[in-house]
Amino acid sequence: MTIALSTIAGAIAACLAVSLCSLSSVFALWLKPAVLNRVVPYLVALAVGVLLGDAFIHLIPDAVSRHGTVSDVCLTVLVGVFGFFVLEKLVRWRHDHNVDITPGSGEILPLAKMNLIGDAMHNFVDGILIAGSFLADPALGLTTTLAIIAHEVPQELGDVGALLRGGYAPRQAVLYNFYCSLTVLPGAIFTLFLSQIAESSLTLLLPIAAGGFIYIAASDLIPVLHERCSFSSLSGQAAAFGMGIVLMQFIVFFEQVLIAI
Amino acid sequence: MASIDSYLHLIGFELLVILAIVGYLVEADLPKRVVSRLFITVLGFMLAHFATHALPNQIADFIYSSHHDYHSIKSAGPHRT
Incomplete structure (x- = not known):
């Protein structure tokens, strides 16, 4: 199969646009440290809503529509949760059994590393989706890219919040988040040159990424939200959590409108 | 469908912003x-x-478009100089 150069260039341009969106969190650098410390718990709550929303509203239904059987997809999601549990155990074991959830001086918590791994995997899947849709039709590629950008911006904001909470400096958090977003390019290149393998790998990658998001949100981020117990933190974090879910649901409607055009 | 030139301009512009x-x-x-x-x-x-x-x-596009006699010289496809 020969692929038109314009298809390859279009897919690469779309991937770079997605990577560029991950740098949108650069605004965090202009905030004062005191303001940033106040904002981070709400960004973490937003990340929980966005990650769970992405898994349950976006990735799992997409995997079911591709795979067909709910039981197989659910089993693969569980494999993803299990895989991320083992991965986190390995990360903690490598760091002298560190189980503390508050970062010390210069120490990076496992939750930040797990978030980076999950985000890199998610972006790889996004690259497969972008290139796959460009191969089908450039117009479909454009709409898919817009949909991915729409869910990428709130997710990157939440991810940077989680990385800051994990002990990274603001500059490092934005940069590492950007480096992880670059996995969108290998995902697209993999699809452009091995499109059939990439298409079938989505049935595995989508639920595994969903399992990773559920694990990170439920086991790493939600315990962080329980550190502050006041009415203001309850209402603020609940609002940010809910907003993450609403954003993901809104993006599903937005995608349906784009596909209908 | 956009031409490859438009995509390459877009890639170049995105790379510049990312690198900056x-x-x-x-x-x-x-x-x-x-x-x-x-x-x-x-x-x-x-x-x-x-x-x-x-x-x-x-x-070239401006010159060829400026005079009626030049219209037949203007190509419909992507222009290369």
């Missing part, structure tokens, strides 16, 4: 220098493309 932001964020000397050189290289390519292809094409 990453250059600002990177603190170590060596990576900063590498990013700066990459930025200058991409900018150089884009300026060279503008000077040797995009600008002459625009001028």
